[in-house]
Amino acid sequence: MTFFNYAPGSEGEPEAFMVSQRFWLYWAVSVPLTGATMGLWYLWMRLYPVKAIGSS
Incomplete structure (x- = not known):
């Protein structure tokens, strides 16, 4: 399945670009995972704060 x-x-026909009807799944998964x-x-x-180099 592609999005x-x-x-x-070709010969007089225009280019066709389509987006899947399930494209919402991308946002439904990526936004919560990013959060x-x-x-x-x-x-x-x-x-676990970052400590300066050389400090103990």
Whole structure:
């Protein structure tokens, strides 16, 4: 299954570019995963702050 379908034009026919009806799945998966990744990064940085080089 692909989200995009492109067909180049031929002899008088125009190009065709179509987007799948299930394209919403991309946003339904990518937005929550991005939010979860950023949230975990934030928590990690709060629990384990970066220390300067040479400090103990």
